[in-house]
Amino acid sequence: MKRQLFEEDHEMFREMAAEFNARAVAPHYGQWDQDHMMPRSLWTAAGEQGLLGLAVPEEFGGLGMDDYRFRAVLDEEFAKSNHLAVGLAFHLHDDMVLPHLLAYGSDDLKARWLPGMVSGETVTSVAWTEPGAGSDLRGIRTKAVRDGDDWLITGQKTFIGNGISGDASLVLARTDGSTGRGGRDSFSLFMVRKSEGYNTGNQLDKMGLKASDTAELFFDNVRVPHADLVGEEGKGLQYAAEQLPQGRLAIAVASSAVVRAVYEATVTYTKDRNAFGERIIDFQNSRFELADILTEVEVTETYVDQAIRAFNAGELDAASAARAKLWASERAKSVTDRCLQLHGGYGYILEYPVAQAFLAARLLTIFGGTNEIMRDVVGRTIAG
Ligand SMILES: Cc1cc2nc3c(=O)[nH]c(=O)nc-3n(C[C@H](O)[C@H](O)[C@H](O)COP(=O)(O)OP(=O)(O)OC[C@H]3O[C@@H](n4cnc5c(N)ncnc54)[C@H](O)[C@@H]3O)c2cc1C
Known part of the structure; x- marks a missing residue:
């Protein structure tokens, strides 16, 4: 089935993104994977190419491309070439931090933060999760206390992507004491720049997506100007809930692209390899499995594309975004597993894209809200 989502402009953007991916990412990705880190030059190169902060209006240094299909194209290019760590790093910056600044930031805040985010000179992370609070954000203990024209932030965060490589975090902190x-x-959002009292812990050693750095953060009376409070005091949880659909849509997009890429790689592999005098694809089990998977690929693409359209129309509500994330990420988990099986022993070898995709996809049902939380969100709307 041919996808109907994209138009000529998106396909031109895809060519540019694919060229960037082949030139600036592919030759180095293996090394970054070993280093557990991407260089900052990747960010500025992406900025120069116009791949960051797509939705930022021209007056703040961006291109004003708020049609989500462009973000989806970029995500798809990284996901389908197994450069998901780059996709994840850019996702945190563009799908998680940026929407809050665009929606609730004052013009002054936007003028100070957005140009750097677009150029890649300012790399951001989203710092919500804590050792004692992940799914239940109301358990967050990091606190911000007003001190004249500033706030003092103290607490600890964990699992923070871009935490070591980045310059600043969008921090969710308790402000009502x-x-x-x-x-x-009880909670507010702050843009917090690395400064005195802002310390990064060790890299967390993830099972996949190693090229993206993930760390604990420690805040010890970090001084933040009141001007970097995002929106109004006490609205942090409300803002997070309002912007979560974009983050969840992005995970659905990446999941769908992984499913497609792994399916295609598996068709190629099973046509090339033989056993018992036949191609692997000629066994009935392989054909049945691939028939099921192709159906899932197309259903997932169609469903996610519909969610992208709804998002562009301003109609993607929390439960619809949760369903898209739930469906697509469960498919990514299941399809990478079944495709790995069709590769036999080679599927377990990291040199093969399916092995890397399997490890990367395992995150997709967990972060951005676990799928149990997605089911809870959806279930509550059903129950009324
Ligand atoms: C690689 C990676 C990158 C991440 N990046 C970031 C980041 O950049 N910034 C950030 O802030 N966070 C980040 N996270 C954190 C991520 O969002 C959390 O791990 C996730 O929300 C789950 O929280 P938790 O780990 O505390 O699990 P818990 O909340 O402790 O959940 C444990 C289990 O209990 C289940 N559970 C919890 N509540 C319920 C319920 N009400 N009903 C049913 N089941 C429930 C969960 O689904 C899960 O299965 C990242 C995590 C990982 C692993």
Whole structure:
């Protein structure tokens, strides 16, 4: 089935993204994977190419490309070439941090932060999760206390992508002085630049996506100007909930691209390899499995494309985004597993893209909200 989502402009953008991926990412990705780090020059190169901060308006240094199909194209190019760590790093910056600044930041805040985010000179991370609070953000203990024209932030975060390589974090902190499980108005969002008291912990050793750095962050009375409070005090959780659909849509897009890429690689592999005098693809089990997988590929693409259209129309609600993320990431988990099996022993060898995709895809049902939380969000809307 031919996808109907993209138009000529998107395909031209895809050519540019593919060229960037082949030139600036592919030759180095193996090394970054070993280093557990990407160089900052990748960010500025992406910025020069116009691949960061797509939705940023021209007055703040961007191209004003808020049609999500462009972001989807970029995500797809990284995902299908197994450069998911680059996709993840850019995703945190563009799908998680940026929408909050665009939606709630003052003009002053936008003028100070957005041009650097577009050029890649400022790399951002999103710092919500804590050792004691992941799914349940109301358990966050990091606190921000007002001190004249500033805030002082103290606490600990974990699993923060771009945490070591980045310059600043969008931090969710408790601002009402409460303890225990906070209320809806207990939390606020701040843009926090690395400065005195802002310390990064060790790299967390992930099973996949190693080229993207993930770390703990420690804040010890980090001084943040009031001007870097994003939007209004006490609205942090509300803002996070309002912007989560974009983050979840992005995970659905990446999942769908992984499913397609792994399917295609497996068709090629099973045509090339023989056993018992036949191609692997000629065994009925292989053909049945691939028939099921191709059906899942197309259903997933169609469903995710519909979610992208809804997002562009301003109609992707939280439950619809949760369903897209739930469906697509479960397919990514299952399809990478079944395709790995069709590769036999080679599927277990990291040199083969299917092995890397299997490890990377395992994250997709967990981060951005676990799929149990997605089911909960959807289930609540069903139950009313
Ligand atoms: C590689 C990686 C990168 C990440 N990047 C970031 C990042 O950049 N920034 C950031 O802030 N966070 C990041 N995260 C954190 C991620 O979003 C959390 O791990 C995730 O939200 C789950 O939180 P948790 O790990 O605390 O699990 P928990 O909340 O402890 O959950 C444990 C289990 O209990 C289940 N569970 C919890 N509550 C319920 C419920 N109500 N009903 C049913 N089941 C439930 C969960 O689904 C899960 O299976 C990242 C995580 C990883 C692994």
